[in-house]
Amino acid sequence: MIEVKNIVKKFGEQTVLKGVSTRFEAGMTNLIIGQSGSGKTVFLKSLLGIHTPDSGTISFDGRIYSELSNDERRELRTEIGMVFQGSALFDSMTVEENVGFPLKMFTNKSAKEIKERVDFVIDRVHLVNAHQKRPSEISGGMQKRVAIARAIVNNPKYLFCDEPNSGLDPKTAIVIDNLIQEITQEYNITTVINTHDMNSVMEIGEKIVFLKNGLLEWEGSNKEIFKTDNEAVTDFVYSSELFKRVRKMYLEDDVK
Amino acid sequence: MLKEIFNKPTKWSAMKQLILKEVDDLIIGSLGIVSFISFFVGGVVAIQTALNLTNPLIPKFLIGFATRQSVILEFAPTFISIIMAGKMGSFITSSIGTMRVTEQIDALEVMGVNSLNYLVFPKIIALFLYPFVIGLSMFLGVFGGWMAAVYGGFTTSFEFTTGLQAEFIPFHIAYAFIKTFVFAFILATIPSFHGYYMKGGALEVGKASTVSFVWTSVVIILVNFILTQLLLS
Numbered sequence: 001m002i003e004v005k006n007i008v009k010k011f012g013e014q015t016v017l018k019g020v021s022t023r024f025e026a027g028m029t030n031l032i033i034g035q036s037g038s039g040k041t042v043f044l045k046s047l048l049g050i051h052t053p054d055s056g057t058i059s060f061d062g063r064i065y066s067e068l069s070n071d072e073r074r075e076l077r078t079e080i081g082m083v084f085q086g087s088a089l090f091d092s093m094t095v096e097e098n099v100g101f102p103l104k105m106f107t108n109k110s111a112k113e114i115k116e117r118v119d120f121v122i123d124r125v126h127l128v129n130a131h132q133k134r135p136s137e138i139s140g141g142m143q144k145r146v147a148i149a150r151a152i153v154n155n156p157k158y159l160f161c162d163e164p165n166s167g168l169d170p171k172t173a174i175v176i177d178n179l180i181q182e183i184t185q186e187y188n189i190t191t192v193i194n195t196h197d198m199n200s201v202m203e204i205g206e207k208i209v210f211l212k213n214g215l216l217e218w219e220g221s222n223k224e225i226f227k228t229d230n231e232a233v234t235d236f237v238y239s240s241e242l243f244k245r246v247r248k249m250y251l252e253d254d255v256k
Numbered sequence: 257m258l259k260e261i262f263n264k265p266t267k268w269s270a271m272k273q274l275i276l277k278e279v280d281d282l283i284i285g286s287l288g289i290v291s292f293i294s295f296f297v298g299g300v301v302a303i304q305t306a307l308n309l310t311n312p313l314i315p316k317f318l319i320g321f322a323t324r325q326s327v328i329l330e331f332a333p334t335f336i337s338i339i340m341a342g343k344m345g346s347f348i349t350s351s352i353g354t355m356r357v358t359e360q361i362d363a364l365e366v367m368g369v370n371s372l373n374y375l376v377f378p379k380i381i382a383l384f385l386y387p388f389v390i391g392l393s394m395f396l397g398v399f400g401g402w403m404a405a406v407y408g409g410f411t412t413s414f415e416f417t418t419g420l421q422a423e424f425i426p427f428h429i430a431y432a433f434i435k436t437f438v439f440a441f442i443l444a445t446i447p448s449f450h451g452y453y454m455k456g457g458a459l460e461v462g463k464a465s466t467v468s469f470v471w472t473s474v475v476i477i478l479v480n481f482i483l484t485q486l487l488l489s
Contacts, residue, residue: 048366049366050362050365050366073368074368075368076368077365077366077367077368078367078368080366080367080368082363082366082367084359084362084363085359086358086359088358088359088360088362088363089360090355090360090363091354091355091358091360101367102367104267104270105266105267105270105367105369106266106267106367106368160366
């Protein structure tokens, strides 16, 4: 479980996060949504320790990040898996080497044990015939799967995903969403996903945090987001005619 | 930056592999171009010296002497380093810069890997072998000079080798290798700095490589001047 208390982040004169507090439970897919410039990426990077908040605390199962020593922070980071927007796979390594990288760096497993675990997670993300290929030789969807495999190979307690569906076709995007949700539930991981994809919100948003102008505007589940009266949320989520109709139908069905 | 670079690596076995890879990329990968340039520039130095010795009172062994002094004191350590600022430096800046813009460095940091140590330390260690490259450049420069002078009909092999041995000061070799060690450190760190701290996209990677080449060259020239003053004057 990750608990965020009143975090503030400034860049020069600009305050990007203005005191955000929330809680992300284990075994749930937690989504952060909001317009461009709402502070989503800064929020995610603050959770990851890439940005240091100016005030407030972030605790990982009771361990307050700002109070940890450098060694304790490095230890904590080995419990974190991250799927970057552009996958961030290492160009100079094959798929197999990319996935095995965290094991090679942070465990004392033998080459055989690493190979077995790598084969298992590559299989788990349904990736075939790609072991010896380099990231430039595989499609965007496959790169995302490799990134997910690398993120989960060391049994992380926390999984962060930054726009995992960007650049993917709708069908592949749903496959990736479902894969993340399955893994989250299977391994009881605390998963936090930064997304713009409203399909993801509807499909896997067990908890949704809506940020607006650096503030937490609304939070709830994908069921609750249909019923909310919060104008900022409805304007953002149901900005397309299609989603407006879907919401109307959902609410009508709910009344019946 | 330096403190982070020289921190304990996350895992030594992984670091050893990285160092070997950098030796292959930076040192072995430079041998061809260094050999080619050194051989022909050595030859040109010998020919230019020979063509300028028009006074019959000046002995021909000066061709060998001038080639040795030019190649060992300046051409091999300094000018090969400037060429390497273009070759190795651009490679280092663009490879680290690309990792920065594609979030690969963020990925390392998030995993708990000290990215500065992981990326820069192996390059510094690999460049401990840089004096070997410069030693090869010295040898091939002088050899190229001998070939051009003898087979070009400017002097005899005996006269050239007499010139090579004339007034030889062993400290000049030490001076050249002291410079080489300092330049090796500059070649590893300045391009890494420009790659690691760059911001932007693909266009900025190209710009960072150019800026890195300019700064590495400027620093090498200035350090060369200071070291020459300190060691030879």
